[in-house]
Amino acid sequence: MKSFSFLPHRNCWRVASADRFGVIIDAAQYFRALRESLERAEDLIILVGWDFDFEIEMLPGESDEDGNAPDGLPNQIGPFLEALVDRRPKLEIYLLKWSGGVLIAPGRALPTAQIKLLSPEQVHLGFDGRHPIGACHHQKIVSIDDSLAFCGGIDVTDGRWDTRDHTPGDERRKLKSGEIAQPWHDVTTVISGEAAAEFSNLCRKRWQRAQDEELEEPFRPGRDRWPESVQVDFTDIDIAIARTEPPEHDRPSVAEIESLYLDSIAAAEDCIYLESQYFAADGITNAIRDRLQEEDGPEVVVINPKAAQEMVEDAAMHVTRSRMIRDLEEADIYDRFRILYPRNADEEPIYVHAKVSIIDDRFLRVGSSNIDRRSMGFDTECDVALLADDERDRDKVRATRDNLIAEHLGCQPEEVAEAIERQGGVIAALDALEQPSGRGLRPIRPRKESLMGRVLADTRFFDPRYRRSAQARLGVTSRHVMIGAAVVAAGLFLWSRQRRR
CATH class of the missing domain: 3.30.870.10 (Endonuclease Chain A)
Incomplete structure (x- = not known):
């Protein structure tokens, strides 16, 4: 690294x-x-x-x-x-x-x-x-x-x-x-x-x-x-603690998590391993694209769910993902990019909710932030990260990555470590260990865009990033909306009771 x-x-x-x-x-x-x-x-x-x-x-x-x-x-x-x-x-x-x-x-x-x-x-x-x-x-x-x-x-x-x-x-x-x-x-x-x-x-x-x-x-x-x-x-x-926090009327926004992603991706030498619920953050995918275009850049392996659990969410988030996959595959002139989803023994897609980054054998990050725009500058998030400096800790970072891959493939971490050593890289090891059916990792293919998906992806309706224009809301927050909704609900309840009398 x-x-x-x-x-x-x-x-x-x-x-x-x-x-x-x-x-x-x-x-x-x-x-x-x-x-x-x-x-x-x-x-x-x-x-x-x-x-x-x-x-x-x-x-x-x-x-x-x-x-x-x-x-x-x-x-x-x-x-x-x-x-x-x-x-x-x-x-x-x-x-x-x-x-x-x-x-x-x-x-x-x-x-x-x-x-x-x-x-x-x-x-x-x-x-x-x-x-x-x-x-x-x-x-x-x-x-x-x-x-x-x-x-x-x-x-x-x-x-x-x-x-x-x-x-x-x-x-x-x-x-x-x-x-x-x-x-x-x-x-x-x-x-x-x-x-x-x-x-x-x-x-x-x-x-x-x-x-x-x-x-x-x-x-x-x-x-x-x-x-x-x-x-x-x-x-x-x-241990480093990193946050995302949107701005409020009395303090600026906090985007430490986005900087942590970008700094660690820029420092990678061998392998960027990511697990996330989404893959839709422009800044992160642009940084990955730059690394893929380098002749001696790192491999990039992304583990995502095959689809979101709700139809509208799926259309909103994964049309954007498809666009980013196409962009990265076009930039991947050295064949170092894979985005995959896990399946269980009955080949049922496993939903990936983890938020993990492992860079080479030195950097480990786990937290609440997804690879989407919300987590980079809209929602309140918290991640924890460490840097391994000595050989013992670097072995542990490697073992954590191999353990995650082994779970997805339904094998033992030792088998993953041996395959990476034998094949000379993570992607080659994944290819060697993959089975034609049953438990394993499968490629995520870009999708055709429906009208609804195109509109949601173009507007980023469910995946916004904070804009300075929101300052004009004069401090109105979700808290005020919930209080207002509670007051309205209470008023309607009392009114309905009054009418029954």
């Missing part, structure tokens, strides 16, 4: 040391690890997320007849949190959820209201709507006792749980509708040490920004909350 460094106020917010750092692949492992660490909390838990579903089981298929998990506590996340504060009266739990989630998933409004109104007083539910209209709070962070943090792409909500095997028809993926959810691939991280304390500071600031009040709990980092089920991948390593 060429010269690269973390630069606060450019490509990151802060750099801090992590005494332990682990990569967690897929939500089955994450929910188990999260539960273990939450059980160890004594004073303060902060969960910051795009969405929460308080009715999901953290360990599907492991409940007894009373609905308890093997640890004796309720398996559902809402009752589980209530049980924690019943057991520890000094424990305070803060849940910060994007306000727009009520509109996207109205079926979760009642359980959310129950948490808000009926939970013990130590459980505090807040809604984050302090964004320009149309933007969302998209960070996925958990802070426990100022001493442990999870940061990545996994929401604590319905449809996320899955195992590494992405087993066809797995009953544990059953939704409340009775349907079996699509196989789902995701990634997050767990961090302890000084870096975890910085995540706590970030969560506290986020709560204060959204709720206009500070958390009163004292700041007490340095305690051991590491989950036993997660192996430690890195020790005593510097």
Whole structure:
């Protein structure tokens, strides 16, 4: 990897040391690890997320007849949190959820209201709507006792749980509708040490920004909350925390994540490996195109879902992706670009929700940001990254990449490492390991454009980037829209009752 460094106020917010750092692949492992660490909390838990579903089981298929998990506590996340504060009266739990989630998933409004109104007083539910209209709070962070943090792409909500095997028809993926959810691939991280304390500071600031009040709990980092089920991948390593935040009336925008992408892509020598829900950010794809046109540039492997889960979203995002694929394939005169989607044993497409960058064997980034314009300059995002300087840590970065590829191919990480060594590159190894049917990675082909897809792609209606003209909104945010909607709804309710009299 060429010269690269973390630069606060450019490509990151802060750099801090992590005494332990682990990569967690897929939500089955994450929910188990999260539960273990939450059980160890004594004073303060902060969960910051795009969405929460308080009715999901953290360990599907492991409940007894009373609905308890093997640890004796309720398996559902809402009752589980209530049980924690019943057991520890000094424990305070803060849940910060994007306000727009009520509109996207109205079926979760009642359980959310129950948490808000009926939970013990130590459980505090807040809604984050302090964004320009149309933007969302998209960070996925958990802070426990100022001493442990999870940061990545996994929401604590319905449809996320899955195992590494992405087993066809797995009953544990059953939704409340009775349907079996699509196989789902995701990634997050767990961090302890000084870096975890910085995540706590970030969560506290986020709560204060959204709720206009500070958390009163004292700041007490340095305690051991590491989950036993997660192996430690890195020790005593510097961690960079990078953000995207849209501007508000009293502060400018933050685009550290975009700079982190661009700086790391520019520094790549051998391989750029990306996993993302989308592939639609002009700045990122332009940077990749420039590297593909270099005679000695790096390979580029992008793992994406085959399609979005909703028709309109698919038309909006993946027509743009098709245009960018065509542009990159035209620029790829040295045949170093692949964009692929994973399939399970029944050849069912696995939905890729992970947000990962691995550059050569030195740079690793995991977070909430997608490769789209929203994540570069409209929504609120948070990523974590590290640079491997010694041979041990470089081996770990390589092992993380090989582990991800092995999951997608349904083989062992050792097989991937051997194939890369034998074939002399990642793309050649992928070609050598690919099977004609069953589990594996398949190419994503550019699509023909429908009229709706063309209009949505041209306007970038669902994938905007903040524009300075939005300053003219005089500070009107999603928060004001939600308050206004609540007032209107209450007024209509009272009016309808009055008419019945």
